[in-house]
Amino acid sequence: MLPRSVSTRAVALLGALALGVVGLVAPSAADPVGHHVVAKTDPRKKLGLFVDPKMPAYQQGGAYRQEIGSRAQAFWVIPEAYDTSHVKDKILEYTGDAAAARKTPVLTIYGIPGRDCGQYSSGNPFTTAAQYRGWIKQIAAGLRGTRPLVILEPDALPLFSSSVQSCPTKPDGWQAMLRYASRKLSSAGAWVYLDAGHSNWTPYDTRPKYLKAAGVAFDRGFSTNVSNFRPLADEKAYAAKMLRGLRKLGITGKHYVVDTSRNGAAPPDGSGYDVINPTWARLGRAPRLLFDGAFDGTLWVKHPGESDGQVNGGGPSGRWCDMLADRLIDGTSDQGSCP
Template identity: 30%
Template sequence: MTRLRPALLACAALAAVLVPAHPAAATGTPGPRLYTPEANPAAYRQAIGLLRAGQYRDAAGLVAMVSTPQAVWYGDQTPAEVERQARAVVRDAGREVPVFALYNIPGRDCSNYSAGGAADTPAYKAWIDAVARGIGRHDAMVVLEPDALALLPADCGQDDAQGTKTAARYTEVNYAVDRLGASAATKVYLDTGHPGWHSVNEIVPRLVTGGAARAAGFYTNASNYNTDDANAWYGKLISSCLAYVDTGGSSADCPNQYWPRADAQTWLDAHVHADPARMKHFVTDTSRNGQGPWTPPPGKYTDAQDWCNPPGRGLGARPTLKTGDPLQDAKLWIKTPGESDGLCLRGTQGPEDPERGTVDPAAGDWFPAQALELIREANPPVLP
């Protein structure tokens, strides 16, 4: 570290000159601010390398990216480790609001790219207990278990005829909602996947069974690339359908994201009259959606994996708790921008990602090429 110190100081100086100040700090706007965790160490190493290579703007952009509030992910720690780490985060956050992405559900990701998770339901409950103790009474937002409801064990052929694993999944999610939400300062949001996956009619029953009535709300687009407009509309439709179901209606009758918007709005006007303050709210992931979703070349791949390290994507809207939407609590950077989605083969034998001509890093590892793409294609731009 001693040899790197001059370069680190240079990066810090570059950030002070080129990286915009935190919006709340710059405008004096009162209210809570989101917390910025320490970055992946590989991001700092990349910034130093860019600086030494004379790529000053890219280095500054990378510093700007990692200096932006984003979620803290937990999933592979022991209960003792996660309790200690969560407590350290809330202590470091002070009056800022940390966002925790919890990713330890048994059988997560259908045991695919991000395989892992707790061994069983009792182990998961003990882990959630530890997270709750670590957070304590500090203000926090919890993005609970990406893909937990959008990708049930029954969806990937891992369940038995009785639905044992899927039933356990719902038990686990409900336990987490109640345990974490026992503190009024902790807002828990449930998984919906994204607008290009499940219809409103399909995801709302899962939210209901998962305990949405007792959660702050739900989130959409975690680790995905759908536009802000698509996410906001999807969120409004889900929230409205939940309110409709709460009054005795059927989710099958709700408009979904594939309806013409005018028709859907007419239906909402006729059937949903709840106060937005009493409806379920949502948050969205804007970390990598600045250029929207990737459209694969037609007919090129048997499985294009459009969610997996798609090329040419950019950082999206900066995180904020002031969205201007009465149903949307926040725009967040849930997925850590710059970290890989996994080894993307797109239906080929690999080992290279055929869209990139390189072997992609494993899920969660730093991906320098993608980090630069996100910075250069950011919308809005990272730097003035």
């Protein structure tokens, strides 16, 4: 389980957000497993990803802007920053910026009750399904016509479905909440990727079953490796297993994306597998949509340079830190700490 970035553009500048639209058809009687009908002229097939100048690394300037801020990164929508009464307006603001740049917005929804199981990113004001559904409804209302990619609830499904790791904050009805969000956001036109954890999050033989129950049939597909460090080859192999599992359950035509923001290096021998600001992590492959079979491409969902939590010199989850960014760029700051 991984801590999330909960400040992002939201806390850094209280900027804006977005989601999107176009080319998707939600499951119906004629399409029971949720195949997406995507027009060949869908803008997401042509446009590049939106580079938001309000993101922390871009604002830092210098090498941080060049190496990190110049790449597209997801805008995290969190209830701490954008509650039900404000979230629609912020979505319209952010997607308006993306539209003006003629690029595709990328957004992460991170607000399900009980998220992160009480750890670094658990500060969520939502405690009920009704609160969550009302928030998602407003998000969906802001999405129509905006044509984005949406990562839905990092870690929620693998955390809540784990057979080996207890989650004291797991909410009742979590699958129904994810299913509602999958259906609502996809019906608004977003390409939604329901988060499926990563290749080292085991056991996962039953994960396709949970993906189905959580509404992946309504979505474009699923995401992997969000805020984690697994090699791209491992994630592709893992995604292939998920796709095979879904096909056995009657769900076909799904796609996936991989977060490559910090998977550019493997852990040194004997180091174990640290996932909280590991000193050996480096920037991974740049975000790019490829549409190679089921593999839609690489994204930077986690913001490089933002802390995972107060471990290995990091500050509070989501806080920008020059030292952490330096580590990721060239490994020059393996020691030190954030202010």
